Amino acid sequence: MSYTGPDFDPPPNPRSRRRPLTVAVAALVCGGLLGWGVYAATGGTDDDGAGARAEGSPSAPSRTPSQPASPSAGDTEGSGDTEGGGDEESPASRAPSASAPAAAGPLKGKVVVIDPGHNPANFRHTAEINRQVDVGTHRKECDTTGTSTDDGYAEAEFTLDVAHRMRANLQKQGATVKLTQDRDRPYGPCVDERARIGNAAKADAVVSIHADGSGAGNRGFHVILPGSVHEGEADTRAIVGPSSELGARIAGSFVRVTGTAPSNYIGGGTGLVTRKDLGGLNLSTVPKVFIECGNMRDGKDAALLTSAAWRQKAAQGVSEGIVSFLRG
Numbered sequence: 001m002s003y004t005g006p007d008f009d010p011p012p013n014p015r016s017r018r019r020p021l022t023v024a025v026a027a028l029v030c031g032g033l034l035g036w037g038v039y040a041a042t043g044g045t046d047d048d049g050a051g052a053r054a055e056g057s058p059s060a061p062s063r064t065p066s067q068p069a070s071p072s073a074g075d076t077e078g079s080g081d082t083e084g085g086g087d088e089e090s091p092a093s094r095a096p097s098a099s100a101p102a103a104a105g106p107l108k109g110k111v112v113v114i115d116p117g118h119n120p121a122n123f124r125h126t127a128e129i130n131r132q133v134d135v136g137t138h139r140k141e142c143d144t145t146g147t148s149t150d151d152g153y154a155e156a157e158f159t160l161d162v163a164h165r166m167r168a169n170l171q172k173q174g175a176t177v178k179l180t181q182d183r184d185r186p187y188g189p190c191v192d193e194r195a196r197i198g199n200a201a202k203a204d205a206v207v208s209i210h211a212d213g214s215g216a217g218n219r220g221f222h223v224i225l226p227g228s229v230h231e232g233e234a235d236t237r238a239i240v241g242p243s244s245e246l247g248a249r250i251a252g253s254f255v256r257v258t259g260t261a262p263s264n265y266i267g268g269g270t271g272l273v274t275r276k277d278l279g280g281l282n283l284s285t286v287p288k289v290f291i292e293c294g295n296m297r298d299g300k301d302a303a304l305l306t307s308a309a310w311r312q313k314a315a316q317g318v319s320e321g322i323v324s325f326l327r328g
C-alpha cells in the first residue's frame with residue numbers, strides 16, 4: 001500500500017508533478033545553505049511548550065489544573081492515553097537503551113540528544129505542566145500535553161515512537177544517543193530542562209520531535225530553527241549558524257526519504273521556520289532544531305503520522321540529516 005497521500009505521491013510523469021517537487025527540494029536545500037527562505041513564525045503551530053497562541057501572549061489564560069484533557073479540546077490537548085494509529089510497537093522501539101555502548105561507525109564519539117515532544121502522561125499532571133518556567137526571553141508553561149489526531153492518536157505517542165526509531169538508526173552509525181524522556185517520568189520534562197539535558201550532554205546535535213496541530217488542509221513538515229536571542233539565560237548567538245545548517249540538512253533528507261512536501265502553510269515552501277519564542281531552543285547552547293513532522297489535524301497527514309511504515313521513513317529522514325550534519 002502507499003503510505004503517502006495522493007498530493008505527495010511521487011508522480012509517474014516527470015513532466016507534470018515531479019518538476020514542482022524537485023524545484024521545491026532544490027529551493028529548500030539552497031535556501032538552507034544560503035540562509036534565505038527563513039521566516040519568522042507568527043503563530044498557529046504547536047511548539048515546545050504551549051502552542052503558538054499561548055506563546056504569543058504569555059499572559060493568556062492557561063488551562064486550569066482541574067480541566068480534563070480531551071482529544072477534542074484543541075491542538076494542545078492531546079488525549080495521551082489513546083493509540084488511534086493501531087500500530088504495534090516496532091522492533092526499533094525496543095532498541096538498546098541510551099546507556100548501551102555505541103557501535104563502531106562514522107558517528108563514534110558523537111552525542112545526539114533526541115527530545116520527544118510532550119509526555120504521554122502530561123494530561124494527568126496539568127498543575128505541574130502549567131507551572132511557569134523562565135526561558136530567558138519570557139516565562140511560559142513547563143510543558144503541554146501536545147496535540148492528537150482526530151481519532152485520538154496522541155502527539156506524545158508519535159514523538160516517542162519516532163524517537164525510538166531514530167535512536168536505533170543513530171546507534172547503528174555509532175552515535176551515543178540520549179532521550180530527554182522515555183515514558184520514564186510522570187510528566188515533562190519542562191522545556192527549560194529539555195534544553196539543559198542537551199547542554200549537559202554536550203550534544204553535537206539535538207532534535208526535538210513534534211507533530212503539529214493546525215487546521216485541516218494545512219499539510220507537510222517544517223523544521224524550526226532558533227533565532228538569535230540574547231536575554232536573561234537565553235543566548236543562542238553561537239548556535240544559530242550550526243543549527244541552521246542542521247535544520248537545512250534535516251529538511252532536505254526528510255523530503256528525500258519520506259517523499260513528503262514541505263509545509264504548505266508556514267515557511268514559504270522551504271520547510272524552514274525561525275522562531276525566538278521557544279524555550280527549548282532559546283536555552284540551548286548546542287546545535288538544536290525542532291521538526292513538526294506533519295499536521296495531526298489534517299486527515300491526509302494524519303494517515304501518514306499514524307502509519308508505522310511512514311514513521312520509520314520519518315525517523316530515517318531526520319536521522320540522515322543528523323548524520324550528514326555531523327559528518328560535515
Ligand code: ZN
Pocket residue numbers: 046047048117118146147155209210211
Ligand atoms: Zn508538539
